[in-house]
Every structure is written in C-alpha cells, then in structure tokens.
Amino acid sequence: KKRVVSGVQPTGSVHLGNYLGAIKNWITLQDTYETLFFIVDLHAITLQYDARQLSEATRSTAALYLACGVDTTKASVFVQSHVREHVELMWLLSSTTPIGWLNRMIQFKEKSLKAGDENVGVALLTYPVLMASDILLYQADFVPVGEDQKQHLELTRELADRVNYLYGGKKWKKLGGRGGALFKVPEALIPPAGARVMSLTDGLSKMSKSAPSDQSRINLLDTKDVIANKIKRCKTDSLPGLEFGNPDRPECHNLLSIYQLVSGKSKEEVASECQNMNWGTFKPILTDALVDHLQPIQERYSEITSDSGHLDKILAEGASRATAIAETTLKNVYQAMGFLKR
Numbered sequence: 538k539k540r541v542v543s544g545v546q547p548t549g550s551v552h553l554g555n556y557l558g559a560i561k562n563w564i565t566l567q568d569t570y571e572t573l574f575f576i577v578d579l580h581a582i583t584l585q586y587d588a589r590q591l592s593e594a595t596r597s598t599a600a601l602y603l604a605c606g607v608d609t610t611k612a613s614v615f616v617q618s619h620v621r622e623h624v625e626l627m628w629l630l631s632s633t634t635p636i637g638w639l640n641r642m643i644q645f646k647e648k649s650l651k652a653g654d655e656n657v658g659v660a661l662l663t664y665p666v667l668m669a670s671d672i673l674l675y676q677a678d679f680v681p682v683g684e685d686q687k688q689h690l691e692l693t694r695e696l697a698d699r700v701n702y703l704y705g706g707k708k709w710k711k712l713g714g715r716g717g718a719l720f721k722v723p724e725a726l727i728p729p730a731g732a733r734v735m736s737l738t739d740g741l742s743k744m745s746k747s748a749p750s751d752q753s754r755i756n757l758l759d760t761k762d763v764i765a766n767k768i769k770r771c772k773t774d775s776l777p778g779l780e781f782g783n784p785d786r787p788e789c790h791n792l793l794s795i796y797q798l799v800s801g802k803s804k805e806e807v808a809s810e811c812q813n814m815n816w817g818t819f820k821p822i823l824t825d826a827l828v829d830h831l832q833p834i835q836e837r838y839s840e841i842t843s844d845s846g847h848l849d850k851i852l853a854e855g856a857s858r859a860t861a862i863a864e865t866t867l868k869n870v871y872q873a874m875g876f877l878k879r
C-alpha cells in the first residue's frame with residue numbers, strides 16, 4: 538500500500554477549515570492508503586503559545602480526529618513529539634538546507650511580518666525543515682496539501698533530492714549501507730475543489746485558528762447556539778439571489794460552498810436550490826446543515842474524552858507503530874551521513 542501522512546497543529550481549536558480541508562478527506566484516504574495522522578505539537582510552538590494549554594489541546598485534537606471518523610484499525614494516530622525521530626532527523630536535514638530556501642517561504646514572510654522580529658523564534662524559519670522531517674521519516678508517497686502548504690511540500694521534495702544526491706546511492710553503499718535513495722520523494726495530493734474555507738467575516742481570507750475574532754470561524758465543538766449566532770452575524774452582501782463563483786461576492790461563494798460540503802449535496806443542487814433565496818432564508822438552512830453535520834462528531838468527541846485512558850492507549854500504540862518506521866529511516870540516514878554506529 539502507498540503511504541500517506543498528514544497532521545493538524547494543536548493551536549487553538551480545530552475549525553471547519555481544518556475539518557473540510559484536511560480531516561474529512563483523511564476518512565476516505567484511510568481506506569485506500571496506509572495512513573499516519575499525527576498531532577503536530579512541535580509545530581505549535583513556533584509562534585507564541587500558552588504552555589498551560591498545549592497538552593490539553595493536543596489531547597482534544599487527537600480526540601477530534603477519532604470523532605471525525607479516523608479509524609485506528611486502519612490509521613496510526615499519534616503525537617509528533619512522542620516520536621523523537623522527528624526532531625533528530627530535522628537536525629540532520631538542517632545541515633543540508635540552504636538558508637536561502639527558507640527565507641523564500643511565503644508563510645514565514647507573512648507570519649514573521651505579523652508577529653514582528655522580536656517575537657519571531659528561529660523555529661518559525663526552520664519550521665519547513667521539521668515538516669520535511671515529518672514526511673521523509675515515513676517514506677511517504679503522498680501528502681495531502683492545501684494551497685498554503687504547497688511551497689513547503691516543494692521544499693521537502695527538493696530536500697529529499699538533495700540528501701539522496703549528497704549521501705545516497707553508491708556513497709551510502711561504500712559506507713556499508715544498502716545504497717539507493719535514502720528518501721522517497723513525496724507527491725502532493727490535492728484535496729477536492731472547494732475545500733478552502735474562508736473566514737466568516739471576510740470572504741477573501743482563509744478561516745484560521747489564529748484570527749483574533751472567534752466570530753470568523755466555526756469551531757468543530759461550537760454549540761448550536763454559537764453556530765446560529767456566528768452565521769446570523771457573518772458578513773454577507775445586498776445583491777439579490779445567491780450564487781457560486783461571482784468574484785464580487787466572495788462571502789456568498791464561501792457560504793454556499795460550506796453548505797454544499799456539510800449537506801453532502803452537489804454544487805449544481807445547491808446552486809439551483811439557493812439561486813432565488815435571500816440571506817434571511819438561507820442562513821437558518823445553513824445553520825441547520827452545520828449543526829446536523831457537527832452534532833454526531835460532538836457526541837463521539839464526548840464519549841472519547843470521557844475515557845482518557847483509552848485515548849492514551851491509542852496514542853501510545855500509534856506512536857509505537859510510527860517509531861518502528863521512523864527508526865529505520867533515521868538509522869539509515871545516520872549511516873549514510875557517516876556517523877559512528879552506536
């Protein structure tokens with residue numbers, strides 16, 4: 538089976554964008570591929586964060602994976618920091634990553650500009666090297682990536698090529714290894730169209746955990762009343778009817794797309810159902826569709842979190858399966874890079 542890896546950061550609460558853009562697609566992927574889904578806690582500390590909340594957010598994100606339908610009889614679910622090899626490989630990869638590659642990363646430029654130089658840790662710059670390590674450690678064939686992560690995956694591919702060239706092949710064989718490529722070069726799996734969810738308060742920016750206003754996103758654990766209130770107050774426009782794809786109506790496109798994804802209807806069905814509606818009619822329909830979709834997830838979440846021993850066991854099993862793969866890769870890299878064997 539081909540292998541797929543993916544993860545979400547335990548910063549803030551998981552929102553509809555994370556769900557529709559990533560986690561929901563994992564449920565389909567786990568049937569076809571060997572899948573490893575992790576909670577990327579080491580990435581969550583690249584910007585200022587609250588240490589008192591990290592472990593709880595990690596546990597909650599793991600529980601949400603399961604509540605959304607990740608099935609641990611098919612997928613390995615674990616916490617990134619529980620597999621030490623991620624950090625260790627990152628150091629080895631860092632020596633091969635030109636700093637110019639990292640300086641070019643758009644996400645680094647945007648996030649560092651927002652945070653200001655004094656608040657930006659080195660880890661924000663080297664974040665893509667850790668991401669490369671997350672992927673290459675498992676010899677992943679595919680990585681599901683949204684638009685915002687494409688550049689990081691490209692860097693991962695270039696880095697894999699570079700390490701394979703510098704240390705793999707005959708050179709590795711001469712050092713007593715098996716020769717050949719050290720890393721598989723992973724490919725992007727582009728999620729289904731329409732899976733980029735935009736903010737409720739601005740149809741041109743993506744729904745995000747770090748946006749200051751909670752009104753801008755639907756969190757997976759929002760109650761019915763909170764969802765109703767957020768939809769009631771979300772940004773709309775005053776044009777007649779509702780339509781997809783009008784560049785002057787980004788909010789309209791976004792809300793119809795959300796409706797389409799949570800109701801399970803086709804784009805054509807939604808377009809014709811809503812073409813003559815006004816916002817007053819549409820908003821309660823969207824609210825109900827969201828609540829109907831999220832309620833079963835929330836119920837499963839409560840069940841899962843009521844037995845923390847069980848969740849810990851799942852995470853320990855996932856980590857041990859992941860470690861078995863990670864250890865082999867790391868051992869090979871140490872050998873190919875010429876380190877003295879332990």
Ligand code: AQP
Nearest residue numbers: 545546554555558559683732733734743744745746747
């Ligand atoms: N708005 C979105 N629409 C579709 N997909 C999204 N993702 C995030 N936001 C949207 C996808 O969720 C996965 C995990 O994301 P992450 O935890 O690594 O965080 P992120 O990509 O930086 O996005 P967040 O959650 O909104 O955090 P901040 O506020 O830090 O930007 C990824 O697959 C991502 O594509």
